[in-house]
Amino acid sequence: MKYILMMNADKRNFDAYAKWSKEDLQRNVAFMRAFNKELRDAGVFVATEGLGAPNEAKSVRAGGDGEPITDGVFPESKEFLAGYWIIDVESPEQAYNIAARASSAPGPGGTPGSMPIEVRRVLGGFADLGL
Amino acid sequence: MLRELTPQVLGTVVRRFRDFAAAEDAVQEALLAAATQWPDEGVPGNPRAWLTQVAFRRMADRMRSESARRRREDEMALEASRAANAATAIDAAPEEDDTLVLLFMCCHPALTAASAIALTLRAVGGLTTAEIARAFLVPEATMAQRISRARQCIQDSGIPFQLPTKAEQGRRLTAVLHVLYLIFNEGYTSSGGPRLQRVEMSREAIRLMRSLCNRLPDEAEVAGLLALMLLTDARRMARTNGEGDLIPLNQQDRALWDRRQIAEGLALISAALPKGPAGPYQLQAAVAAVHDEAARAEDTDWPQILALYDLLGRMADNPMVALNHAIAAAMVNGPTRGLELLDKLSTDARVGDHHRFHAVRAHLLEMAGDRDGAIKHYRAAAGKTGSLPERNYLLMQAARLSSERHETPAARAEKAEGI
Numbered sequence: 001m002k003y004i005l006m007m008n009a010d011k012r013n014f015d016a017y018a019k020w021s022k023e024d025l026q027r028n029v030a031f032m033r034a035f036n037k038e039l040r041d042a043g044v045f046v047a048t049e050g051l052g053a054p055n056e057a058k059s060v061r062a063g064g065d066g067e068p069i070t071d072g073v074f075p076e077s078k079e080f081l082a083g084y085w086i087i088d089v090e091s092p093e094q095a096y097n098i099a100a101r102a103s104s105a106p107g108p109g110g111t112p113g114s115m116p117i118e119v120r121r122v123l124g125g126f127a128d129l130g131l
Numbered sequence: 132m133l134r135e136l137t138p139q140v141l142g143t144v145v146r147r148f149r150d151f152a153a154a155e156d157a158v159q160e161a162l163l164a165a166a167t168q169w170p171d172e173g174v175p176g177n178p179r180a181w182l183t184q185v186a187f188r189r190m191a192d193r194m195r196s197e198s199a200r201r202r203r204e205d206e207m208a209l210e211a212s213r214a215a216n217a218a219t220a221i222d223a224a225p226e227e228d229d230t231l232v233l234l235f236m237c238c239h240p241a242l243t244a245a246s247a248i249a250l251t252l253r254a255v256g257g258l259t260t261a262e263i264a265r266a267f268l269v270p271e272a273t274m275a276q277r278i279s280r281a282r283q284c285i286q287d288s289g290i291p292f293q294l295p296t297k298a299e300q301g302r303r304l305t306a307v308l309h310v311l312y313l314i315f316n317e318g319y320t321s322s323g324g325p326r327l328q329r330v331e332m333s334r335e336a337i338r339l340m341r342s343l344c345n346r347l348p349d350e351a352e353v354a355g356l357l358a359l360m361l362l363t364d365a366r367r368m369a370r371t372n373g374e375g376d377l378i379p380l381n382q383q384d385r386a387l388w389d390r391r392q393i394a395e396g397l398a399l400i401s402a403a404l405p406k407g408p409a410g411p412y413q414l415q416a417a418v419a420a421v422h423d424e425a426a427r428a429e430d431t432d433w434p435q436i437l438a439l440y441d442l443l444g445r446m447a448d449n450p451m452v453a454l455n456h457a458i459a460a461a462m463v464n465g466p467t468r469g470l471e472l473l474d475k476l477s478t479d480a481r482v483g484d485h486h487r488f489h490a491v492r493a494h495l496l497e498m499a500g501d502r503d504g505a506i507k508h509y510r511a512a513a514g515k516t517g518s519l520p521e522r523n524y525l526l527m528q529a530a531r532l533s534s535e536r537h538e539t540p541a542a543r544a545e546k547a548e549g550i
Contacts, residue, residue: 001517002268043245043277046269088269090245125320125329126377126518 002046002088002122003095005102007115008079011054018053020108027106028113035102039087044098050083086122095119132178133162137257140182142229145236146292148190152282155254157193161185230255231346232294234339235303237281238310241288246281247310248317253278256335266317266332307343308356308412311336315360319367320518333364344399354403355413361396362419365389377524381428393423414443418455433462450482454491466498486515490525497532506532 009017020028039045057080059071085102089095099117107113137158144154161182175181237251249267252258264274295303318332340357347353369383400416403409409417418439425431440456443449453476461469473492477483493508506529513525 040272041276043273043280045273088245088267088273090243121517123517123519123522126516126521126524 001090001092001095002086002124003092004120004122005085005087005095005099006118006120007082007084007102008118009082009115010079011074011076014054014080014082024106024108024110027110031105035105036085038101039085039098044087044089044094046086046088048083048085051081054078054080092119092121133165134257136179136182137162138230138233138255139179140186141254142233143183144186144190145233146229147187149292151236151254151285152279153190153193154186155282157186157189158182160189228294228346230342232292234307234343235295236285236290236292238303238307239285239288239290240303240306241290242281242284244310244313246277246284247306248314249274249277250281250285251310251339252314252332252335256339258335262331266329304347304350304353308352311340311343312356312360312412314339315364319363330367333360333367336360337364349406351403351406352410352412354399355410355416358396358399358403359412359416359419361392361399362416362423365392365396365423371520375520377520379524380422383428385426388423396420396423409442411443411446414439414446431462433459437463450476450479450485451487453479454482454487457495458491461495461498466495469495470499484515486512486517486521486525488512489515493525493528497528502532502536505529506536 036045036048039048054074057072057074059074061069061071063069085098087095087098089098096119099119103115103117104112105115107115140161141154141158144157145151148154164185165178165182169175234251234255237254238247242250249263252263253260260275260278261271263278264271267274294300315333315336318329318334318336337357337360340353340360344353344357365388366380366383368389369385369387370378370380372378396416397420400413400420403413404417418436421432421436421439437456437459440452440459443452444456453472457469457472457476460472470492473488473495476488482488489508489512493505493512496502496508497505509525509529509532513522513529516522516525
C-alpha cells in the first residue's frame with residue numbers, strides 16, 4: 001500500500017529555515033540524503049520532491065472567461081507543503097515509523113526538528129465488493 | 132519459450148552452485164548470449180541444455196577469477212568445470228523438479244509477501260525487474276532493491292535447495308499458493324484501462340498456476356486455486372466500463388464474460404471437488420462457478436452459494452467470509468437476516484470498521500428500504516476504502532439514494548412511468 005508523507009510548515013517556518021546557520025543546513029541536508037537512501041535500500045521508495053518557497057506561491061482560479069485569476073497574499077498562519085515522499089509499504093504502522101523518522105530531521109543546533117508529517121493513503125485499484 | 136526455460140535453467144544452476152544471486156546473473160548472461168547468437172546461428176536442438184551449459188561456464192569463470200584473486204585452488208571451480216562439461220547430458224525430468232524447488236524457495240514463509248512476490252516473478256516467472264516495477268507502479272531501482280534483499284534473505288537463511296520433506300510440503304505449498312494468489316490479485320485489483328501492464332500480473336499468476344498444476348496434478352487445492360483465478364478473471368472485461376468505473380457483479384454485461392476461461396475453470400473444479408474434503412480455494416472457486424453459470428444475475432443459485440459460505444465459515448474464522456456469508460443469507464432469506472448476521476460482526480475489530488463491512492451493510496439496508504441508513508453507510512465505506520474507483524462507486528450510490536429522497540412523490544411517480 002502506498003502512502004504520501006507530507007511535510008507542512010507555515011510561512012514563518014520557511015522564513016526561519018532560510019536563516020539557519022551553515023552547519024544546521026548541512027546537517028539537515030545530510031540527514032535528508034541519508035533518509036532517502038534508507039528508503040531506497042529498504043525497497044519502499046516511490047518518489048520524493050521538495051517544493052519552492054511560499055513567497056512565490058500563487059493561488060489560481062479560473063475567471064468567467066477562463067482566464068487565470070491569481071492571488072498571492074496568504075495569511076501568515078497558512079500551512080504550505082514543503083515537500084513530500086511517496087512510499088510503498090506493507091502496513092500503516094510501517095508508514096508511521098518512516099514518518100517519525102522524517103520528523104526527527106535535525107533542526108537548529110542539531111536537535112530533532114519534530115516537524116509534523118501528515119500521512120495519507122494514496123488510493124489504488126479495487127478488488128470485488130462481492131455485491 | 133525463453134520465459135518457460137528460464138526458471139528450469141536457473142533451478143538447475145542454483146541446485147548445482149547454491150548461490151542464488153550469482154546463478155541469476157549467470158542465467159541472465161546465458162539468455163543474453165542466446166538473444167545475440169540464436170537469430171544468426173539458429174535455435175539449438177536442445178535450447179535448455181545450451182542455456183544451462185553457457186550458465187555453468189559463466190559460473191565456472193566467476194569461480195575461477197574469484198579463486199585466482201584469493202590465490203587458492205577452489206574446489207568449486209573444478210566442480211564447475213566438470214559440471215560445464217557434463218551439462219550437455221542434461222535430460223528432462225530433474226529440471227521439472229528444479230522449477231518446483233525454485234518456486235518453493237521463492238515463496239518461503241520467511242520472506243515478506245512483497246519480497247516473495249517480487250522474487251517469484253523474477254526467478255520463476257522470468258519477468259524483467261523493469262516489468263515487475265511497472266506493474267507495481269514503483270521505480271525500477273526500488274524493485275531491484277526488493278529483489279536483491281529477498282535473494283540475500285534466502286542466502287542468509289541457508290534454506291537448502293531441495294524439495295521440502297513430505298511433512299513440510301503442505302505448509303510450504305500453502306505459502307506458494309498464497310503468493311500466487313497475491314500476484315493474481317495485484318493484477319485483478321487494477322482498474323483496467325491505462326494500467327494494462329497490471330493485467331499481465333494476473334496472466335502471469337495463471338501461467339505459473341497452470342505449470343504448478345501440471346507438476347502436482349493430485350493436489351486438489353492447486354487445481355482449486357487455478358479454477359478460482361480462471362473463473363474470476365473471466366469477468367474482467369465486464370467489471371469496469373471504458374472509463375474504469377466499477378460495475379458490480381449484478382449489473383455486469385455477462386456477454387462480455389470469457390466463456391472459454393469459464394469452461395476451463397468449471398472442468399477443473401468439477402474434477403477437483405470429488406477428490407476429498409474441499410479446501411478453501413476449491414470452495415471459493417465453487418462460489419465463483421455458481422456466479423459464472425448464471426445467465427442473468429437473478430438466476431444466481433444463492434442457496435448453493437449460502438451453503439458454500441457455510442462450509443467456508445466452519446473451516447476458519449475469517450471475517451471476510453462471514454461478510455460474504457451475510458450477503459448470501461440476505462439473498463436467500465431476505466435483508467433482515469443478513470443485517471442480523473452483520474450486527475454480530477460489528478464488534479469484530481478486524482472487520483467492524485472495514486470499508487467492505489460498511490458497503491455490505493449499506494447494500495443490505497437499501498434492500499431493506501432503509502434509505503437514510505444506506506446513505507450513511509455508503510458514505511462511511513467511501514471514506515475508508517483505499518481504492519479510487521471504489522470510492523467513486525460508493526459515493527455515487529449514496530448520491531443516487533440521496534437524490535431519490537429529495538424527489539417529490541409526484542416526480543418519482545412520473546419517473547417510474549417513464550414520462
